[in-house]
Amino acid sequence: MLVVSALVGGLASGGLVLALDGGGSESTTTIVRPSTNRTISNAGEGLDAKSLYAAASPGVVDITSRGVSAETQNPFGGTPQKGTATGTGFVADKDGNIVTAAHVVDGASSITVTFQDGTTRPAKLLGKDDATDVAVLKVDASGLTLHPLALGSSAALGAGDALAVIGDPFGYQRSISTGIVSGLDRTIQAPNGFTVAHAIQTDAAMNPGNSGGPVLNAGGQVIGIADPIATGGSTQANTGVGFLVPIDLVKAELPQLKAGQSVRHAYLGVSTGDASSATNIGALIGAVSGNGPAASAGLRTGDVVTQIGSAKVRNSGDLVGAIATHKPGDSVAVTVKRGGSTKTVNVTLGTQPASAG
Numbered sequence: 001m002l003v004v005s006a007l008v009g010g011l012a013s014g015g016l017v018l019a020l021d022g023g024g025s026e027s028t029t030t031i032v033r034p035s036t037n038r039t040i041s042n043a044g045e046g047l048d049a050k051s052l053y054a055a056a057s058p059g060v061v062d063i064t065s066r067g068v069s070a071e072t073q074n075p076f077g078g079t080p081q082k083g084t085a086t087g088t089g090f091v092a093d094k095d096g097n098i099v100t101a102a103h104v105v106d107g108a109s110s111i112t113v114t115f116q117d118g119t120t121r122p123a124k125l126l127g128k129d130d131a132t133d134v135a136v137l138k139v140d141a142s143g144l145t146l147h148p149l150a151l152g153s154s155a156a157l158g159a160g161d162a163l164a165v166i167g168d169p170f171g172y173q174r175s176i177s178t179g180i181v182s183g184l185d186r187t188i189q190a191p192n193g194f195t196v197a198h199a200i201q202t203d204a205a206m207n208p209g210n211s212g213g214p215v216l217n218a219g220g221q222v223i224g225i226a227d228p229i230a231t232g233g234s235t236q237a238n239t240g241v242g243f244l245v246p247i248d249l250v251k252a253e254l255p256q257l258k259a260g261q262s263v264r265h266a267y268l269g270v271s272t273g274d275a276s277s278a279t280n281i282g283a284l285i286g287a288v289s290g291n292g293p294a295a296s297a298g299l300r301t302g303d304v305v306t307q308i309g310s311a312k313v314r315n316s317g318d319l320v321g322a323i324a325t326h327k328p329g330d331s332v333a334v335t336v337k338r339g340g341s342t343k344t345v346n347v348t349l350g351t352q353p354a355s356a357g
């Protein structure tokens with residue numbers, strides 16, 4: 001698998017296809033998104049799904065995006081067409097800010113938010129980041145009784161922790177599924193073709209109609225946003241392998257997105273894969289972008305990156321995560337193995353382009 005740049009792209013690995021969208025009819029595209037509910041119990045205790053659903057579902061919303069392109073919503077390509085896409089989101093505050101996935105609303109000419117009681121409001125897109133697949137919408141909060149969901153910390157998660165997802169899989173409104181954290185520090189493909197670092201893997205059922213919704217821990221806090229599912233290439237239904245954008249990443253961007261500002265990400269300018277032998281651990285550079293930061297610093301195809309600053313790089317995922325902690329303009333020391341020697345070069349990171357293409 002080749003991974004491009006800082007928040008690197010390319011998730012078709014091992015025969016799995018990561019689908020942001022479940023398809024739909026010719027006129028309707030249904031988007032993958034899980035929504036989560038919060039529970040009354042404390043984090044670390046067993047998850048009480050019934051109490052969690054009762055407490056959190058009022059804060060979960062349905063999102064309908066009209067005028068979107070099916071090509072935008074479907075990572076498998078196809079004939080571009082204008083249609084309707086559906087997804088999930090959650091209430092972030094009493095001011096009417098709604099958080100969802102960027103791919104749910106990309107290219108939409110109009111967006112409608114539906115609350116649990118059936119009330120609908122038109123929504124304005126305040127800001128989105130296609131590099132992390134996060135968007136913030138705004139509705140007129142007058143006359144609404146809003147139920148914001150509390151934001152937790154994804155850094156505190158461990159494999160085996162319980163979580164819950166609530167959403168509209170295949171149009172079945174406000175369905176709840178439960179599961180566990182199956183793995184941490186995964187990389188998933190963002191809508192712009194680069195890669196999101198530190199994604200969370202879960203076995204909770206997520207299907208077309210779930211994208212953009214909150215995923216909650218047993219304490220009722222949002223710990224991630226439902227994003228792609230691994231489909232195996234034969235179906236776009238749940239396979240027991242789904243991924244979440246970590247809430248810590250979302251929280252870092254919320255102030256800028258609410259203000260309608262662009263979020264800039266650091267860019268190294270390489271395509272990488274994992275080094276092939278146990279004695280040669282690191283991220284193998286498969287290609288260097290012309291005139292990019294890596295090229296300007298003298299990095300070459302065939303170099304194996306073993307360290308970024310003080311962060312050890314064991315594989316391409318570590319490289320993605322290490323670059324994601326920096327900002328454009330930062331100078332970082334990149335240690336590589338080249339032939340039989342080790343070399344360290346200073347790289348001034350650039351700004352990630354709008355797309356990996």
